Amino acid sequence: MKEYGQKVRLVIKFYPYKYRDFARISAGAALAAYDQGKFWEMHRLLLKRSPKLDQTNLIKYAKEIGLDADKFRESLDTRKNDGIIERDVKLALSLDLYNTPTFFINGRRVIGDVPYEYLKKIVVEELNAAKK
Amino acid sequence: MLIGLLVGTSSAEITRYSVPLDGSPSLGPNGAPVTIIEFIDYQ
Numbered sequence: 001m002k003e004y005g006q007k008v009r010l011v012i013k014f015y016p017y018k019y020r021d022f023a024r025i026s027a028g029a030a031l032a033a034y035d036q037g038k039f040w041e042m043h044r045l046l047l048k049r050s051p052k053l054d055q056t057n058l059i060k061y062a063k064e065i066g067l068d069a070d071k072f073r074e075s076l077d078t079r080k081n082d083g084i085i086e087r088d089v090k091l092a093l094s095l096d097l098y099n100t101p102t103f104f105i106n107g108r109r110v111i112g113d114v115p116y117e118y119l120k121k122i123v124v125e126e127l128n129a130a131k132k
Numbered sequence: 133m134l135i136g137l138l139v140g141t142s143s144a145e146i147t148r149y150s151v152p153l154d155g156s157p158s159l160g161p162n163g164a165p166v167t168i169i170e171f172i173d174y175q
Contacts, residue, residue: 008168009160011153015171026174030157039157046174053175087154092171095149100173106166107148123166130165 007127012043013088015100022053025076027085029058032075033067041065 014030016023026046033042045061046053055076062072075081092102103110103119106126110119151169 004166006161007164008166009158009162009164011156011158011167011169013151013156013169013171015173017173017175020173020175023173023175030174034157040159043157051175084156088156088171091152091154095151097171100171102171104149104151104169107150108146109149119168123168126166 004123004127008123012039013091014085015089015092015097015102016085017100022051024085025055026050026053026058028076028079028081029053029062029072031081031084032072033062033065035075035081036067036071038065038067042067 012030014027016027018024030039030042030046033039042061042065045065049057049061058076059069059073063069097111099111101113105119105122108122108126110122153167153169156169
């Protein structure tokens with residue numbers, strides 16, 4: 001969505017599937033990076049390296065993007081941001097979501113790993129509607 | 133006139149969900165005309 005620069009805002013909510021071993025800890029890793037001002041760097045790395053998301057690897061990634069590794073590890077160990085993840089999970093359940101990714105584009109729901117072109121089509125529709 | 137009416141009807145059929153942002157991590161300006169909220173699982 002980079003091509004739309006100032007016209008599109010992307011917001012990330014966490015919906016870790018509870019039966020996957022590293023889903024929750026990797027959401028915690030993203031938030032630990034957020035606390036150190038490097039959320040998007042970690043976000044991209046997690047998507048790229050998935051499913052290698054065990055704690056040892058996560059700490060390696062943290063070092064790779066220049067995070068304070070001790071603070072990062074402490075955040076994971078104490079589950080510092082679990083409240084945020086829980087809040088997002090509750091929100092997802094209240095919206096009857098059972099799939100990831102799920103997108104809401106100006107509130108329009110798109111479920112699953114749809115082709116980029118499909119997302120783009122809706123974004124363009126919304127941009128055109130906003131111009132009117 | 134009729135066309136205008138039909139367009140109005142079809143766009144009214146789009147369901148829009150209200151999803152609170154709650155200060156979640158975001159990229160792009162607050163006032164952007166389009167907001168994409170993504171629920172994600174990294175694994």
